[in-house]
Structure formats: structure tokens, C-alpha cells
Amino acid sequence: MTEPPADPPEETAEPGMIGTTPSQRQDARDPADVAIEFSWRYFEPIDYHAGHRMTELGIHTDLIGTPEHEVGIEHAAFHPHQRNAGGVSPEGRIVVESGIFNPTLMEPLGPEASQAWGKSRLRHRLDAIIAHEYEEGQRGTHEDAVEHAPNTKLPIYDESRELLRVLRKGEQRQR
Numbered sequence: 001m002t003e004p005p006a007d008p009p010e011e012t013a014e015p016g017m018i019g020t021t022p023s024q025r026q027d028a029r030d031p032a033d034v035a036i037e038f039s040w041r042y043f044e045p046i047d048y049h050a051g052h053r054m055t056e057l058g059i060h061t062d063l064i065g066t067p068e069h070e071v072g073i074e075h076a077a078f079h080p081h082q083r084n085a086g087g088v089s090p091e092g093r094i095v096v097e098s099g100i101f102n103p104t105l106m107e108p109l110g111p112e113a114s115q116a117w118g119k120s121r122l123r124h125r126l127d128a129i130i131a132h133e134y135e136e137g138q139r140g141t142h143e144d145a146v147e148h149a150p151n152t153k154l155p156i157y158d159e160s161r162e163l164l165r166v167l168r169k170g171e172q173r174q175r
């Protein structure tokens with residue numbers, strides 16, 4: 001990824017203008033938009049991988065993926081147009097979302113959580129997401145999922161448990 005210029009070029013820097021100039025906005029794309037674009041391009045292999053990993057972790061077929069007819073998804077474990085890391089239906093059905101590819105996704109949780117997420121490998125993020133959404137589906141609330149996901153009975157990577165612990169600390173500081 002290219003860094004935006006530290007200073008706007010002379011010709012586009014209008015005196016008294018607040019925020020980014022139009023040329024800066026083009027250069028520095030929102031990482032969430034980049035993640036969505038990437039997600040649509042590789043939708044099929046990512047969807048396959050996400051569903052396969054859920055199966056490996058012992059999640060029942062009935063809880064893997066949902067439809068989303070508005071965007072032409074009949075059934076998928078991966079939803080490219082959604083910006084979060086994942087989601088879970090009231091019935092406990094789990095999906096992974098494009099936020100898995102967004103290194104800045106956890107910025108609202110503070111620097112420690114954001115850095116841990118940003119430098120995590122995708123496989124470790126994936127297991128962390130699946131565990132969080134699984135616990136949320138089983139326990140009913142996001143807060144309970146944050147609390148219990150690091151100790152999930154699902155056989156996720158140790159690195160994913162550690163990531164979930166750091167994210168939990170970030171969430172607890174928000175409250």
C-alpha cells in the first residue's frame with residue numbers, strides 16, 4: 001500500500017480548507033473499501049476456505065453461512081460486501097466478512113488492539129473471528145462473546161486466543 005503524501009501538492013492545497021483535498025482522497029483509499037474490492041475479486045476461494053475452516057473447527061453444517069439475496073448470495077460463509085470481521089444470525093449461523101482484510105478494523109479499540117489485529121496473520125484472524133461469532137451465537141450477546149471467545153472450546157490457534165484476549169482488553173477499556 002502506498003502512503004498518502006505528508007503534505008498536499010501545492011496546486012491542490014486550498015488555503016483555509018479543512019480535511020483532505022480531493023487529490024488526497026483519491027490517493028489514500030479507505031482500507032475498508034480496498035478490503036471489499038479484494039473480497040469480491042477472490043470471493044469463491046475465500047468463501048470455500050472460510051466454510052472449510054469452520055468445518056475443521058467442528059462447527060455444525062447448519063451453522064455455517066447464510067444467504068443474502070439482496071447481493072446475489074444464495075448461501076455463503078463469506079460475505080464480501082459487509083465491513084465487519086464477521087457476523088452471526090439469531091439462529092447462530094456464522095459468516096466471515098471483508099473486515100478480515102482490513103488492517104485498520106480494530107482502531108476503535110485502541111492502539112494495542114489495533115496493532116495486534118493489524119500484524120496478525122490471516123489464518124489467526126480467521127480463527128478469532130469464527131470463535132467470536134460462534135460464542136456470540138451460542139451465548140446470545142456480543143459482550144458475552146468478547147468475554148468467553150479467548151477460552152472457546154473450539155480448537156483454534158493459540159495465536160487466535162491471544163489476539164482475542166488483546167481485543168477483549170480493548171473492548172473492556174471502551175466501557
Ligand SMILES: [Zn+2]
Nearest residue numbers: 132136142145
Ligand atoms: Zn460480536
